[in-house]
Amino acid sequence: MENIIIDLKNISVAFDGEQILKNLNLYIRDKEFITFLGPSGCGKTTTLRIIGGFLKPDSGDVIFEGKKINGVPAHKRQVNTIFQRYALFTHLNVFENIAFGLRVKHTPEAQIKKTVEEMLAMVNLKGFEERNINSLSGGQQQRVAIARALAVKPRVLLLDEPLGALDLKLRKDMQNELKSIQQRMGITFIYVTHDQEEALSMSDTVVVMNNGEIQQIGTPIDIYNEPKNAFVADFIGESNIVDGIMKEDFVCEFSGQTFKCLDKGFGINEAVDVVVRPEDVDVVDYNEGMLKGVVTSVTFKGVHFEIIVDIGGFKWMIQSTDEQKVGDKIGLFIEPDAIHIMKKSEYSGLYGDFSSFSDEFDELSDVNAETEGDEDD
Numbered sequence: 001m002e003n004i005i006i007d008l009k010n011i012s013v014a015f016d017g018e019q020i021l022k023n024l025n026l027y028i029r030d031k032e033f034i035t036f037l038g039p040s041g042c043g044k045t046t047t048l049r050i051i052g053g054f055l056k057p058d059s060g061d062v063i064f065e066g067k068k069i070n071g072v073p074a075h076k077r078q079v080n081t082i083f084q085r086y087a088l089f090t091h092l093n094v095f096e097n098i099a100f101g102l103r104v105k106h107t108p109e110a111q112i113k114k115t116v117e118e119m120l121a122m123v124n125l126k127g128f129e130e131r132n133i134n135s136l137s138g139g140q141q142q143r144v145a146i147a148r149a150l151a152v153k154p155r156v157l158l159l160d161e162p163l164g165a166l167d168l169k170l171r172k173d174m175q176n177e178l179k180s181i182q183q184r185m186g187i188t189f190i191y192v193t194h195d196q197e198e199a200l201s202m203s204d205t206v207v208v209m210n211n212g213e214i215q216q217i218g219t220p221i222d223i224y225n226e227p228k229n230a231f232v233a234d235f236i237g238e239s240n241i242v243d244g245i246m247k248e249d250f251v252c253e254f255s256g257q258t259f260k261c262l263d264k265g266f267g268i269n270e271a272v273d274v275v276v277r278p279e280d281v282d283v284v285d286y287n288e289g290m291l292k293g294v295v296t297s298v299t300f301k302g303v304h305f306e307i308i309v310d311i312g313g314f315k316w317m318i319q320s321t322d323e324q325k326v327g328d329k330i331g332l333f334i335e336p337d338a339i340h341i342m343k344k345s346e347y348s349g350l351y352g353d354f355s356s357f358s359d360e361f362d363e364l365s366d367v368n369a370e371t372e373g374d375e376d377d
Contacts, residue, residue: 005030005155005188006051011060013046020046021057022212028190029205030155033182035191037199038209038235044192047209048158051190053077078155084164086145088133094120095129097144101152119147122181139170146181156188163198175202196236200224208232229342233275234351240281240316241352244274244341252341255291255311259334263341273342275352278306278319280338289331291316295324308354315354 006028013021021043028034036044049055050062053074061068069077080101088097098119102112120126123143133141142162149157159178163171179202182189193199199206200220208215208223208231216228227233230241244254249264254274266272286292293311300306300323307318309330316332324330 003030004028005065006190007061007063008047008050009061009063011047011050011057011062013043013050013055013057020212021050024060024212024214026207026214026217028156028188030188031186032204033179033189033191033202034205034207035193035199035203036207036209037193037196038215039194042209043212044209045160048081048160048190048192051156052079052081052158054081079158080149080152080154080156081158081160082145082149082162084161086141088141088144088148090133092133093129094125094131094133094136094144097133098147098151100148105152115151116147119151122150122184123147123177138166139174142166142174143177146178150181150185150187154187156190157182159189159191161192161194163193171198178202200236208235210235226340227275227342229345230273230275230347230349230351231345233273233340233342234347238278238317238319239352240276240278240354242274242276242314243349244272246270246272246341250336252339255314257290259290259339260336261339261341262336263339266341266343271344273344273348273352275340275342276316276334276338278317279304280334281316281318281320282333282335283307283318283320283322283324284331284333286329286331288333290334291332293330293332295326295328295330298324298326317354 004027008024008026011021011024012019024047036047038044046055050057053072056070062070064077089100092100095116098116099112102115120128123146125140125143125147128140133144136144163174166174175198191202203220205217206220206223207217210231216223216232223232224236227236233239233241242254244252246252246266246269247258248268250261252259252261252272252274291311293309293316295307296310296315297308298305304319304321305323307320307324309316309318309332318332
C-alpha cells in the first residue's frame with residue numbers, strides 16, 4: 001500500500017491482568033492527520049505511547065517505514081510527542097525551550113538560530129524569544145510546545161489531548177492552527193482526543209476506539225454519516241437509534257411504520273439497528289407525520305431548538321429551527337437518505353433513547369472524561 005509510514009500489527013497490551021489493547025491492527029499514511037477518538041480508558045493513549053516508544057506491547061509489531069522498531073527507544077525514533085501538560089522548562093526562555101532538542105543533537109549555533117526563528121514565525125510568536133515561560137498564556141505555552149517538538153523535524157508528531165487545558169475559544173483557534181501547521185510542515189500528525197467535534201474538524205482519518213478495539217476507521221464524513229455500530233453512532237454526535245427490521249432491500253420497518261431507505265444487502269426480515277440523526281428529521285403537522293409523538297422537552301441552542309419527542313414510549317431527539325411547546329403533538333417526516341441501517345452488535349440497545357438525556361449530565365460526562373484523560377487510556 002502506498003505511503004505507509006507506520007504499521008501496527010496484532011498489538012496487544014494488558015495492565016494488571018486487564019486487557020487494554022486487543023490484537024489491534026492499523027496503518028498510518030505519511031503526511032496524514034489521523035485522530036484516535038474514544039472515551040477514557042479505550043486504549044487510545046496506550047496506542048500513542050507504543051508508537052512513541054514509551055511502552056512495549058506484550059505482543060505484536062510496530063513497523064516504521066517497513067522496519068520493525070519494537071526495541072528502538074523513544075529518543076531514537078523519528079517521532080516527537082506533545083502531552084496535555086506541555087512539560088516546558090520554566091528556567092529557560094522561549095528561545096531556549098525551542099532550541100533544546102537541537103542543542104541535544106549538537107546542531108550548529110547558526111542553524112539553531114535559523115530554525116528557532118522559523119518555528120516562532122510558524123506558531124505566530126515572533127518577538128517572544130526572550131520571554132519567560134511563566135509569563136505566557138496557556139495558548140502561548142501550547143505554541144512553544146509545538147514549536148519545540150517540530151524544531152527537530154520529526155517524521156511523525158504525536159499529540160496526546162494537547163488542547164485539553166485550554167478554554168473553548170482558544171481550543172477552536174488552536175484546532176485551526178494545528179491543522180494549518182500540519183499541512184505546511186507536511187508531516188504525519190497522530191492526535192488523541194475524546195472530543196468528537198475536535199476529531200471531525202481536524203482529521204483526514206478518524207479511528208474510533210472502545211474497550212481496546214477499533215470500532216471504525218474512516219474520513220470524518222464517513223464516520224458521521226455511515227457509523228458501523230450503535231457505539232460509533234452515539235459517540236459521534238447525537239443519534240436516535242431504534243430497533244428495526246429490514247423487510248427487503250431499500251425497505252425497513254421501525255417504530256411501527258414502514259420506510260423506504262437507501263440500504264441493501266441485509267437478510268429478509270433481519271433485525272437491525274436504525275440510526276436517524278436529529279438534524280435529519282422534519283417536523284410536520286401531526287396528521288401528516290410518518291411518526292407521531294408528544295413533545296416532552298424543548299431547549300433553545302441558539303442555532304436551533306433541541307426537542308425531545310415521545311414516540312410510543314421511546315424518546316427521540318429532533319433539532320429544528322421551528323419552536324415547539326412541551327405538550328404539543330407533532331408529526332415527524334423522515335426522508336430515505338436520513339435513515340441509516342446498521343447490523344446488530346454488542347452495543348445494540350445501549351444507546352439512542354433520550355429518556356434520560358440532559359445537558360447537565362452531558363457536561364458532567366465531559367468533565368469526568370477530562371479528569372480521567374491522564375490515566376492509562
